[in-house]
Amino acid sequence: MSNTIVEVKNASKTYLSGDTTVVALQPTTVTFNKGELTLIMGPSGSGKTTLLSLVGCIIYPTEGNVFLNETNVTQLSEKELANIRLNTVGFVFQHFNLLEPLTALENVMQPMLLQKVPISKAKDRALKALEKVNLLDRKNNLPKKLSGGQKQRVAIARALVTSPDIILCDEPTASLDAKSGAVIMEELKELSRQDKAVIIVTHDLRLRKFADRVIYVEEGNVSNEISNEEDYK
Numbered sequence: 001m002s003n004t005i006v007e008v009k010n011a012s013k014t015y016l017s018g019d020t021t022v023v024a025l026q027p028t029t030v031t032f033n034k035g036e037l038t039l040i041m042g043p044s045g046s047g048k049t050t051l052l053s054l055v056g057c058i059i060y061p062t063e064g065n066v067f068l069n070e071t072n073v074t075q076l077s078e079k080e081l082a083n084i085r086l087n088t089v090g091f092v093f094q095h096f097n098l099l100e101p102l103t104a105l106e107n108v109m110q111p112m113l114l115q116k117v118p119i120s121k122a123k124d125r126a127l128k129a130l131e132k133v134n135l136l137d138r139k140n141n142l143p144k145k146l147s148g149g150q151k152q153r154v155a156i157a158r159a160l161v162t163s164p165d166i167i168l169c170d171e172p173t174a175s176l177d178a179k180s181g182a183v184i185m186e187e188l189k190e191l192s193r194q195d196k197a198v199i200i201v202t203h204d205l206r207l208r209k210f211a212d213r214v215i216y217v218e219e220g221n222v223s224n225e226i227s228n229e230e231d232y233k
Ligand SMILES: Nc1ncnc2c1ncn2[C@@H]1O[C@H](COP(=O)(O)OP(=O)(O)O)[C@@H](O)[C@H]1O
Pocket: 015, 016, 017, 022, 023, 024, 042, 043, 044, 045, 046, 047, 048, 049, 050, 051
């Protein structure tokens, strides 16, 4: 059985702003696999978030195709896309995106409530996810009572609670000190070992040691920089 989960095939993205067009991503072909932690690196404005958004079904490509579990995403409606996101993709962002009036536990329950999972079941699963990221003792805390690293771990628990095949992270360690960043990376690495595709956009060269693979983006061009971490430790 193939481990491939996402195939980006000759997909490009062009944005129109006023009467200028910005080519955010040149035609790109790249495959992502389950069980793999991939880093996407490159300068600011190079197209990293655009690539991540294509993989996460947040945007359609301007040209080319994106296949998720062999389904051609380009042929799906916005509503079908939203469903795919909810069931197949977990997101972790730089600024955590937690809902401030909700406790850690309630934040983690959110995606399951959207999926109409019964509340008691959602609660059980959320508690298990918080346990996985070692935050059970903080379940009743509001985000403002948590440190940056703890908030990011709540965000990870929320991303994995629906058991998505793909976890997408945009600068997940950028707001964190080195030690909390390393904890987050260990947790993401562990998820990739559980047969998920973990894809992380970062500027941080130190994260390379966690990666199975590094992809480099420059001026909208994607290249496979290295496939073996050994040379870069
Ligand atoms: N919604 C948008 N509208 C117009 N231009 C955009 C939009 N999103 C991104 N861009 C442009 O596309 C290019 C790539 O952006 P992005 O993928 O966010 O880069 P990165 O994540 O590497 O910083 C940049 O020039 C950016 O200004």
